Amino acid sequence: MARSETYENDLHLEATELRLGLPGSSEPEKKSTTTNIIASNKRALPEMPEDSGSSTNNSNVSDARNEDGSPPSKAQIVGWPPIRSYRKNNLQPKKSEQADASGMYVKVSLDGAPYLRKIDLKVYQSYEELLQALQNMFKVCIGKYSERDGYNGSDYAPTYEDKEGDWMLVGDVPWEMFISSCKRLRIMKSSEAKGLGCA
């Protein structure tokens, strides 16, 4: 591409040349507008490959290319994807919320056990699944929930601490509300749980 290099040198010299005319008035480009105006080498682009399968070979991306020639990742390109700023600002807080919400690990304690366990509440879809898992994990009998009597009739009752710091009986509120407000679980002995679950 020696020809373009020659022209590029010409253009550079011209830009620094002192002239009395107006800018653009006596440029050699005016003689033939099409052939002499050539794209600069700075953005030298390899030929578009015949088989333009791989996006990493694509030459249409601007200078902000990675070392290996691959197109820059989304995060590096200014203004891409084309989303208005106010929408971006709305999204960012959500991102951290989602990060917190994925994998909701809470501590579980069992009265009388020497150490605590941790479970991921997101894994379960319902109270039944959760209670089954707790029973398996601790080898205890929790029994069935009833709105009137709580877990009376079984050895243990599951309770949880909510966002406001109160200890609540597991099962009273809808599942979605439970997992968004549960901070930790405590499986109490039924004898101690007498105060809860009364009508």
Added chain:
Amino acid sequence: MGSISISKKCKDLSYSESGQRISSFPDEVLENVLGLMESHKDRSSVSLVCKDWYNAERWSRTHVYIGNCYAVSPDIVARRFPNIRSVILKGKPRFSDFNLVPENWGADIHPWLVCFAKAYPFLEELRLKRMSLSDESLEFLAMSFPNFKRLSLLSCDGFSTDGLAAVATLCKDLVELDIQENGIEERSGSWLSCFPANFTSLEILNFSNLHSEVSFSALDRLVARCKSLKVLKVNKNVTLEQLHRLLVHAPPLVQLGTGGFSQELQPSQYAGLESVFNNYRGLHNLSGLWDANPLYLPLLYPACTGLAFLNLSDATLQCNELAQLLGHCRNLRRLWVLDTVGDKGLEAVGSCCPLLEELRVFPASPFDADIVHGVTESGFVAVSYGCPRLHYVLYFCCQMTNAAVATIVENCPDFTHFRLCIMNPCQPDHLTNEPMDEAFGAVVKTCTKLRRLAVSGLLTDLTFEYIGKYAKNLETLSVAFAGSSDYGMQCVLGGCPKLRRLEIRDCPFGNVALLSGLDRYESMRSLWMSACNLTMSACRVLASKMPRLNVEVIKDEDPEDKCHANKVYVYRTVAGPRKDAPPFVLML
């Protein structure tokens, strides 16, 4: 709406002996008739007929639309149109929304306000898009126009909530305050409390994009005393309980933007909201729903029956939640969602909303390269099967195929706006690994009414050959990371007679392409080219050959590089080169 065909009428007018054309109508009649015309395109045609019609048109015009604030000067507007009550004014190039235009580029409203204060003291309405305005300007506005009624600010910057306070305090007859923003400095929410106690004229209030908390009691009283209120869009800080009180006190609204939708409700609160929404059958537009707790969405069901526009782009709904909600929105015409609903959510759109005309799917995590989610081609295809009236789409996706797009436009041939954003630049058809040329070829061949097109994915010049050959009604084209050579851009410039706005970034189009459009740019509103292969000398050639174009080069990177023109903005103007260009803008 079709334009009036004027030329035939012209020939029927009678001529006097000296060849002077005599109009068949006296001026007053002509003015009255022309005064009924609303479309500015029709008015432009009418004004070209003859001098009498030009004069009648300019005297009867009350509304002016200025698509580029630098295409004309305030004085020229004021001289031509003496009776303007309402102005729409747009400023910066559209790519400024994506941070491609540096701050302080221009589009300052103040010179316009100063001129209008003298020429149009009875100005009632100002709708601004991408303009810069200071608090002083807002105060000046509020003080200069005693009849001022409607202010709409979209994507503007430069002002703070203090400016809004001035408007609230001083505009006694304000009917509309619509702030859809970024770039506003939020000093406090006290601006809302500035509406005087005897102020009751408000019909439209939208502050949904403001972050600062307003005084709830002030808002509550305002809503209660404005008996003509039709549109209320509050911001995220307003809780569900507060919303309940607002809705109880407000007149029946036609458009509602809720605040946050996730506060934990007591059963009695839930019941209260339930009964309020039960009586809200006249709602056309619904938006807001920040952090929507899916448990509370059923509250909205009764209010959704007449809904025409549902904007869920601030609510991260999953597919099931969306599906259930849409089951109650059978009349929906326009839907905006986040891609968290997934392809399955879009399938629900296809099955629930047969009357849908517009769909916009926004990405919830656009900058997370690692997370693969969102929507694909199958969601879009599903919608196209269920919604044959679809004509406006904005779709951000992570993958697409040529075959899918072909199916989509076969199902929905009436597209007027087709904006597809495959978020990875230069991504090919993910099944065949071919460029996406055939996809956009299908769009332009099938959708003859197409007015706006945004392309993405791996594209060669063939795409632009198709566009130039088939897209005869195209007015706006947005191109990024596409094309192979100058030929592509030449095809577009040579083939799309109605092209008005061409915006290009990161494409291998160079000087040859730029100069091939020499005779086109005066019939277009503007051309934007950034990160292409343009040089300063070519831009200078363009500027010197076309004195009625302004050729601006924005130099905000690499001051050592004297050769390249990295950001070029070309637009037609009758006002000459602008005098307010900042140092980083070179006017050629």
